[in-house]
Amino acid sequence: MAAVTNPVATSTAPGRRAAGAESSSRHSPIPELDREQELAALRAMLLIRRFEEKAGQMYGMGLIGGFCHLYIGQEAVVVGMQMSLKPGDAVITGYRDHGHMLACGMDPKGVMAELTGRRAGYSKGKGGSMHMFSVEKGFFGGHGIVGAQVPLGTGLAFANRYRGNDNVSLTYFGDGAANQGQVYESFNMAELWKLPVVYVIENNQYGMGTSVKRASATTDLSQRGRAHGIPGEQVDGMDIRAVKAAGERAVKWCREGNGPIIVEMLTYRYRGHSMSDPAKYRPKEEVDKVRTEHDPIEQVRTRLITKKLATEEALRKIDQEVRSIINEAAEFATHEPEPDASELYADVYAPTRS
Ligand SMILES: Cc1ncc(C[n+]2csc(CCOP(=O)(O)OP(=O)(O)O)c2C)c(N)n1
Ligand SMILES: [Mg+2]
Numbered sequence: 001m002a003a004v005t006n007p008v009a010t011s012t013a014p015g016r017r018a019a020g021a022e023s024s025s026r027h028s029p030i031p032e033l034d035r036e037q038e039l040a041a042l043r044a045m046l047l048i049r050r051f052e053e054k055a056g057q058m059y060g061m062g063l064i065g066g067f068c069h070l071y072i073g074q075e076a077v078v079v080g081m082q083m084s085l086k087p088g089d090a091v092i093t094g095y096r097d098h099g100h101m102l103a104c105g106m107d108p109k110g111v112m113a114e115l116t117g118r119r120a121g122y123s124k125g126k127g128g129s130m131h132m133f134s135v136e137k138g139f140f141g142g143h144g145i146v147g148a149q150v151p152l153g154t155g156l157a158f159a160n161r162y163r164g165n166d167n168v169s170l171t172y173f174g175d176g177a178a179n180q181g182q183v184y185e186s187f188n189m190a191e192l193w194k195l196p197v198v199y200v201i202e203n204n205q206y207g208m209g210t211s212v213k214r215a216s217a218t219t220d221l222s223q224r225g226r227a228h229g230i231p232g233e234q235v236d237g238m239d240i241r242a243v244k245a246a247g248e249r250a251v252k253w254c255r256e257g258n259g260p261i262i263v264e265m266l267t268y269r270y271r272g273h274s275m276s277d278p279a280k281y282r283p284k285e286e287v288d289k290v291r292t293e294h295d296p297i298e299q300v301r302t303r304l305i306t307k308k309l310a311t312e313e314a315l316r317k318i319d320q321e322v323r324s325i326i327n328e329a330a331e332f333a334t335h336e337p338e339p340d341a342s343e344l345y346a347d348v349y350a351p352t353r354s
Contacts, residue, residue, distance in 0.1 A: 027233075027245065027246075027249070030239070030241045031241065033244070035304075035309045035310075038300055038304055038309065039304070039310065039318070041076075041083075042301065042315070042318060043321075043322065044079040044102075044103060045240070045296060045297050046318065046319055047102055047322050047326070048078070048079070048098070048099040048103070050319075050322050050326045051102060051108055051112070051326050051329070052071055053072070054112075054326050054327075054329075054330050055112070055115055056068075056070055056072075056275065058330060058333075058334075059275045060275075063333075064116055064117075064129075065128075066128045067128070067130060067274055068274060068275045069095050069096040069097075069129065069273065069274045070098070070269070070271045070275070071097075071098055071269070072269065072270045072271050073204070073268045073271075073290070073291075073295075074096075074099065074204060074265075074267045074269060074296075075099060075296050075297065076237060076238055076240040076296035077200070077202055077265045078099045078103040078172075079103055080240045080243025080244040080246075080247055081170055081198075081200060081244075081247040082104065084244065084247035084248045084250070084251040085138075085168075085170070085251065088138070088165065088167040089167050089168050089251075090138050090139075090140055090153070090156040090157075090167065090170065091104055091138055091139050091170045091172070092139075092140040092141060092143070092152055092153040092169065092170070092171055092172065093149055093172035093173070094130075094146065094147075094174060094177065095129065095142070095143065096174070096202075096269075097130065097132070097142045098111060100139065101137075101139055101142075104137040104138055104139040106132070106134050106137050106139060109333065110122045110132075111132060112330055112332065113125065113329075113332060113333040113336050114127060114129070115128065115129055116333040116336075117339075118336035118338055119336060119337050119343075120333075121333075122134060124339055124343065124347070126339060126343070130142055130143070130144040131143075131144070140153075146180060147173060148182070149171060149172070150171055150173055150183045150186045150199070151182050151185065151186045152171075153169045153170070153171025153172075153197060153199075154189060156169040157169040157196050157197035157254075158189075158193065158195055160195075160196055161194070161195055166196070168196045168198060169195075169196065169197045169198070170197075170198050170200055171197055171200065173199070173200075174201070174203070174204065174207060175201065175202070175203040175205065175207055175212045175216065176208065176212075178201055178221050178224055183224075184224075184227075184228075187225050187230055190228075191225070191230050191260055194259035196254035196257070196260075197254065197260045198254055198260070198262075198263060199225070199230075199232075199260060199261070199262045199263070201221045201222070201224075201262060201264040202237070202267055203221055203237070203264055204267045204268050205268055205269075206273065206281075206282070209277070209279075220234065220264075221262075222234045222263070224262065225260070230261065230262055231253075231261055231262070232262030232263065232264060233249075233263060233264070234264045234266060235264065235265050235266065237267035238268070238294040238296045239296070239299060240296060240300060268287075268294070270290070301315060
């Protein structure tokens, strides 16, 4: 495989490599997925895409309030990374989190019901899009403060090291968050104590309305651990095969006690930053080009068809099945009751007065 190129051809600074740091171009060729893996990947990515499309529609209808950040375009990142995990591993991310929850196996009904503020939602309808958790599924949020999940994810890795198990923490954050100070304090501790944390930087090219080129002094974010001796690699985050292979390498590195590692996923978000962003800061052609040339779901579909591993009809059926799961979730989320008014102060930290 050629060196990883950014899916929207932004100029990636060459960036000298840290000692021990890797470039994904050294790992060629990328292993192919077998038929079952391709089909599982397709289904998992479609579940996220259809969920997000439905959430977008429901937001437009006024059924979802507050902030709502869609993950459309980035599906291969979470689905590919999740393929390298085992029970007991932890996932934590920011506010663009619906895809991560679904990839962790959380119930679309519970996630959608949280978006609509219903009692059956993961946070009893009181958290909304950015604040959902499932310890059972290894998902630790859902965090609205940019970069705040990075020290928390590092702490999850510390807990695993302390308990002496071989579980890892996947700590996701964006290109914008990569410029936060707390990220580097976390890097320092993680390398010092050799904590089993994979820092997954989802470089979707924009932090709100600002492109990474305008906001970052260096744009090869995989090298941001150099000062701390943390290796990193850039990965085509639109190609599930590349993500899975990089995820497996990174998780193995952590499980074997080598400390933290960075994987920078070059990806792209098709929608605006949040539902209220019309995304006027980038040309429509840029989005269209990524959609037509790099779409993560279309890539899998095309491989399945051209290799004659599945028929158009079979793939349509998978999409229909996924759509009916999502329709059911939407139906559930619009008919469940809202939390009772007496719940307003429940689960809220309130110091007792003496
Ligand atoms: C500490 C903090 N500063 C600013 C914001 C406002 N804010 C919300 S999202 C965002 C951009 C983050 O971009 P990135 O990390 O690239 O993630 P993406 O939205 O692209 O997934 C900003 C500045 C915030 N929520 N928290
Ligand atoms: Mg971003």
